[in-house]
Amino acid sequence: MVATNTPVNDLVAIHTKQAAYRTFVVAVRVARGSVPQILLWDTPDPYHYVRLQSGPDFDVLMVGGEDHKTGQEDDGERRFARLEEWTRRHFPQAGRIEYRWSGQVMEPVDGLALIGRNPLDRDNVYVATGDSGNGMTHGTIAGILLTDLIAGRENPWTSLYDPSRKTLGSLKEFAQENLNVAAQYADLVTPGEVDAVGRIAPGDGAIIRRGLSKVAVYRDEEGNIHERSAICPHLGCVVQWNSTEKTWDCPCHGSRFGIDGHVANGPAIGELQEAKAE
Numbered sequence: 704m705v706a707t708n709t710p711v712n713d714l715v716a717i718h719t720k721q722a723a724y725r726t727f728v729v730a731v732r733v734a735r736g737s738v739p740q741i742l743l744w745d746t747p748d749p750y751h752y753v754r755l756q757s758g759p760d761f762d763v764l765m766v767g768g769e770d771h772k773t774g775q776e777d778d779g780e781r782r783f784a785r786l787e788e789w790t791r792r793h794f795p796q797a798g799r800i801e802y803r804w805s806g807q808v809m810e811p812v813d814g815l816a817l818i819g820r821n822p823l824d825r826d827n828v829y830v831a832t833g834d835s836g837n838g839m840t841h842g843t844i845a846g847i848l849l850t851d852l853i854a855g856r857e858n859p860w861t862s863l864y865d866p867s868r869k870t871l872g873s874l875k876e877f878a879q880e881n882l883n884v885a886a887q888y889a890d891l892v893t894p895g896e897v898d899a900v901g902r903i904a905p906g907d908g909a910i911i912r913r914g915l916s917k918v919a920v921y922r923d924e925e926g927n928i929h930e931r932s933a934i935c936p937h938l939g940c941v942v943q944w945n946s947t948e949k950t951w952d953c954p955c956h957g958s959r960f961g962i963d964g965h966v967a968n969g970p971a972i973g974e975l976q977e978a979k980a981e
């Protein structure tokens with residue numbers, strides 16, 4: 704049973720059925736009891752959602768949203784600012800920001816989790832993924848459904864969550880998401896974002912072209928240069944700089960890597976290779 708959020712055992716099949724998104728959260732201080740204990744979300748795309756955590760001295764209102772496809776934007780500060788503006792507009796009692804962070808959610812093309820036998824695999828390999836931000840509910844469903852499947856018991860949800868299902872209603876989304884992934888491979892032949900390492904400011908990262916390949920270059924605050932190959936070891940897309948998290952993020956299926964190349968997020972299981980010398 705592979706429950707690694709995005710399956711690390713699968714090269715292609717599952718990754719054509721879901722896409723990785725970065726999501727952003729600000730947590731602001733509010734006076735105790737000034738916001739009722741309710742769960743809220745709105746319906747634009749991307750949407751906003753609101754949660755409340757009670758504390759001994761004050762409550763913390765968490766507001767999330769402003770999602771974008773992983774590795775396809777690098778404007779986290781603007782997204783945090785928009786979340787804060789939205790929060791203060793709807794909750795005038797909002798005090799100072801206590802925390803802010805971003806995370807990754809897997810969005811299946813038809814909105815329902817993928818729980819069951821792994822497509823195109825042996826009979827005894829199961830996955831639970833595609834939570835679309837509803838991992839608490841889907842996690843419980845996965846526990847019940849996968850137990851039944853492994854024990855050979857019938858479960859009425861089997862076909863609903865079957866990772867091999869074809870949902871006619873979502874064919875358009877399926878095609879759009881996969882065209883979007885295919886378009887990312889064009890980066891293999893484009894020039895680098897900067898033409899020389901010297902143009903990268905301290906604390907920043909950029910992709911440069913070196914011969915036939917591309918290199919992910921990060922200059923740390925002390926001016927030291929950290930280089931890795933920019934080619935994602937999962938299926939070969941070119942990673943992009945994420946200045947909010949200081950990671951290299953893959954625009955194809957959401958793998959993420961540290962500045963030293965280590966895997967922070969699957970489906971890749973191998974690190975970014977060492978960069979070839981000039």
Ligand SMILES: Cc1cc2nc3c(=O)[nH]c(=O)nc-3n(C[C@H](O)[C@H](O)[C@H](O)COP(=O)(O)OP(=O)(O)OC[C@H]3O[C@@H](n4cnc5c(N)ncnc54)[C@H](O)[C@@H]3O)c2cc1C
Pocket residue numbers: 706707708709711726727728754767805806807808831832834835836837838839840842969972
């Ligand atoms: C900001 C944010 C807010 C959210 N809010 C909500 C919410 O309000 N309600 C809700 O229901 N859901 C919410 N979600 C979604 C929910 O958190 C996830 O769907 C859920 O945590 C996914 O559970 P998981 O067990 O599939 O994956 P994870 O919790 O990510 O666990 C995967 C595990 O696999 C391990 N792993 C990964 N790769 C490997 C490997 N190669 N080898 C070995 N182990 C590996 C990881 O270390 C990790 O422990 C939110 C998500 C985010 C990012």
Ligand code: FES
Pocket residue numbers: 935936937938939940953954955956957958969970971
């Ligand atoms: S995550 Fe699939 S190519 Fe990078």
